[in-house]
Amino acid sequence: MALFDALLELADDHLVLGHRVSEWCGHAPMLEEDLAMPNMALDVIGTARSLYDYAGKVEGAGRDEDDLAYLRGEREYRNLLLVERPNEDFAHTMLRQLYFAAFMHPYWTAALTSQDETIQGIAGKAVKEMAYHIRHAGEWVVRLGDGTEESARRMADAVQSLSIYVGELFEEGAAEGVDVLPSRAAIRDEWLATVKRVFDEAGLTFEDSKFPQTGGRSGVHGEGLGHMLAEMQSVHRAHPGATW
Amino acid sequence: MSGEVPLWEVFIRPRNGLAHKHVGSLHATDEVMALQAARDVYTRRGEGNSIWVVASNAITASDPDQAGENFEPGEKIYRHPTFYEIPDEVGHM
């Protein structure tokens, strides 16, 4: 069951982040970004669907992607605290995306050589998407960090408020000992290098938090996730057994 | 009030072997963002494998009022192969 749990953690990360990014749709700072953000949301929601689907098969209890996404409550969700953080403003949203993609890109790259063919397949698609997310979110972090006084202040606020959620990225969680998935701890250096490269250009400094917040992997979340799930699952749960 | 975000023209090459073709325009503050926006706006359905973006104000266009003097005298019939009479016996030429 360790593989099932590990897949669920990954799937939840992608769905919750995709959901957050999708909240921007129709409300972006410029029309071009109203097209860019749904692309990013669709990428990670797509990956979540593949992961849920595979998790359901691994579990073998007949649960499909929607059962796993819509019929678990906040204590059962296993996502990172980082991805559930509210959008706040465009600076927070782009930094959250950069942090996530800077982790997932090397993660999926390592997963390309997994002994598990399904994981290999998912990684093959996701690795390209994450490379683009690093570029797109990274370019925005540079512009906001370097732009105006206000944007630099907002960017620095985002760095400040999201830094405590970085440490959790590198925790092995349920994947501890699952040999078809890459080690998360091993990714720290590459993550840091990617973020530093962007931050240098943006005039930002990254400081690792001495007291990282964790708990997502054991279902101890911020208060926002419950609201997100209540909204996300409302129609599905109001009609048990219905098909859509 | 913020200034005007510049306009860019977007050209896409559908596949290798074809020329880049104008597909539309978009707004972006610089060339890097213009290229990314072009990717996100104009290639959502596999429309191509290469993108050019050109600042719209960098394009010099001919004047439609000069269309007559520009393009109509260009029609010289002796530039076309059918102007010349070659006997059928010679074969395809």
Add this chain to the structure above:
Amino acid sequence: MYSQGLIGADGRSEETPEFLAAFQARVDAETKIEPNDDMPEGYRRTLVRQIGQHAHSEIVGMLPEGNWITRAPSLRRKAALLAKVQDEGGHGLYLYSAAETLGVSRKQMTEELLDGRAKYSSIFNYPTLSWADIGIIGWLVDGAAIMNQIPLCRCSYGPYARAMIRVCKEESFHQRQGYEIVMKLAQGTPEQKAMVQDALNRWWWPSIMMFGPHDADSQHSDQSMAWKIKRFTNDELRQKFIDATVPQAEYLDLTLPDPDLKWNEEKGGYDHGPIDWDEFWRVVKGFGPMAKDRVKARKKAWDDGEWVREAALAHAEKRKARAQAAPMAAE
């Protein structure tokens, strides 16, 4: 997605009769008009207004459907809806670009939308109240829009026609995804059936009204038809839409909320009951149930985004300055 006859355009023109006749001859010969060509001021104004309204409709149209992205009842539906709403944004973008070739900037058009000077399709001033609304909008509202948009692909103004070709190509999935949602609900549980019938009851008449006033009451139709901006009259398109939709509703055993709807053998089409034009004009004039909220949401996005746009512009200036300074420093 957009439809609705043009509201309030002034196609009058003061050019000489010779100029207007020559222009009309070009249009009649199906020669496309391109951005820098001479054109009657009325033609330009009509197009700016129509393309602008069309673009605004796409952008405002993102809101009622966007309202359900976060609640879509399955992951498949969530992805499809997100992709669809994103497409609407894309269509707005193509259309703003087409209007910009006529010498009006996107920023100007956006400001006109936000201060209430510019109109958009009033269908989007109705609220989306259940998941079924998403299906019905795709089926009926996009369906009506497609009826209207296909002839626009042959519009006399080149950039508008080209934008519409792209829009129509992309739009074909919208109506199908809508009908599929409706079909699942109509074949689902009794609650789902009730939900979809309720949505149909609310959206049917507003969809019919999307084609605009009856031809007899449509002031701007004649000039737009002559200039080949418009290819069919409001009533012609409305009839085509109803004739196409009735069998689709029957197939799903859904009832269209018009007791007078019946087949007319003689004209080979359906007759429909009277349209509530008071309701139509009330909504057009900005008193639709969601009108204030829609513009407010757009204004909030625009205002909240200002610091982002300014930052990107400031960064672009710095980049330029650095690029210019670099070779000098090297000398």
